[in-house]
Amino acid sequence: MTFSNNRVCSLFNIQYPIVQGGMVWCSGWKLASSVSNNGGLGLIGAGSMHPDVLRDHIRKCKTATANPFGVNVPLLYPDIEMIMQIIIEEGVEIVFTSAGNPANWTSHLKSHNIKVAHVVPNVKLARKCVEKGVDLVVCEGFEAGGHNGKDELTTMVLVPQVVDAISEYVPVVAAGGIGDGRGMVAVMALGADGVQIGSRFAVTEESSAHENFKKAVLDADDTRTVLTLKQITSVRLMKNAFYESIREAELNGADEQTLRQLLGKGRAKRGIFEGDLENGELEIGQISGLIRDIPTVKQVIDRILVEYSTTVKTLS
């Protein structure tokens, strides 16, 4: 399976247009380097890392792979200035920014010869990315796990509209709801140049998520996730006792401050990294219902490529 003339592959100098989404508590150097070693683009998820931890992961990733990799920086977290400084100091060549404004960091990063991708939930922000000189746009649908936009546009409708608006200027990568090769063909048919896959890589051997979390995803059916905490920052997670407490508070008319107190600190770490399935925040996408095993990254990518070929043949 080769992707000749693919713009994502050319831009990042990778073999397959498969980006592993940056995910809190899942995508450290082990996952990122493994994806990059297998022909995709691995991303270290800076969202859950203190600056010094991020520096350590970047260094380990450089040792673990000779291939290109990147760092995902959700702009809503603290210490952004320090994180960007470390990224520049450590010579990271690719940065995916998300959950924020592409105007804030693109030109600074690009002045250090860093390729910049930005994640968007609608057409307007996609156009703004092009204006601000972003090299690639990831459009992420409502079905994606973790933090999510207010617009609730699904991957099926977001991709063709973003493609029509900006694909002549920069490559477009689709994210949200893609768990196998069928999903990859689907978004490529909609005009995407590549895919960003989160949940499927969160549940691999190399993911740093807790075994309890990975097993909980295996047990999840199609209706297990929900987009919640819309008053603070929308997040898609698996329903559990923690979610029920949020839901009850919302039904009782809780304001933002009450919800912030209920959320507290370290909920995602508790759920995803420490495996507390009742009281932790279990961020995962809607496609989790399709995930039935814990393979290696290599197995995931191999399967996607085989399914991709088979699906394209079936369509022809």
Add this chain to the structure above:
Amino acid sequence: MTFSNNRVCSLFNIQYPIVQGGMVWCSGWKLASSVSNNGGLGLIGAGSMHPDVLRDHIRKCKTATANPFGVNVPLLYPDIEMIMQIIIEEGVEIVFTSAGNPANWTSHLKSHNIKVAHVVPNVKLARKCVEKGVDLVVCEGFEAGGHNGKDELTTMVLVPQVVDAISEYVPVVAAGGIGDGRGMVAVMALGADGVQIGSRFAVTEESSAHENFKKAVLDADDTRTVLTLKQITSVRLMKNAFYESIREAELNGADEQTLRQLLGKGRAKRGIFEGDLENGELEIGQISGLIRDIPTVKQVIDRILVEYSTTVKTLS
């Protein structure tokens, strides 16, 4: 463009696996017969019709096309018994039921040699359809216009999971977010046997929607629709003054009864059929942002088929 060995085409004896979704105030005999005359399957939307009006539309549709057509019956509306009686008396051969339980009507309709499809929002109900002897399952995603399920599964994640669960037993049609040939290829890649398209057909010459409504859809951008009234029955519509009043009431903690009073009667008729863009309910899907003209049904189907071929070639 031919779809040989396609299960939807075989089941309904049609040329293309393109079903026109039944839509209140849009899909009368004119739209349905035109879709059927152009090789798809037209559906009369019984949801907005009094029983005698439905009978009239069925008779006119039979006169206007010699090809198969069907009736869509949302099971949440009143007069269901009378509507089913008319469908049987008038010799309708295909019925799509939605917004309800497939156990209620499937066997009765099938005992009158009627082919039955049912619309589902999740895997569990898809399995139940198979158990109850439904001939075909439509799985409809969160992005679809009009009434929508509580599970909020998007087309991208719903289709492959429903396909994996039941496709060996009955054909699966995908609905929600499909507005052109790219979207059709996308869901076929996910394993669907065909598509059900609503919004794109709502904005055609043959649609009985008001010109104001059609033009409002042309002006809509990607973020114009919202899923609302979740306390009563979730419905996707365009944001307008009516929606703002609902939103404000909800923010003020309105209960179900207050919302029902605010909704009142005939809101969808007022918006879609009478063209009151401020005070009417403007039901349409998220893909409306992609709709930029008011073509004939023939033009829509021709375009979809051309785009379908082009997209498949690009993928190969």
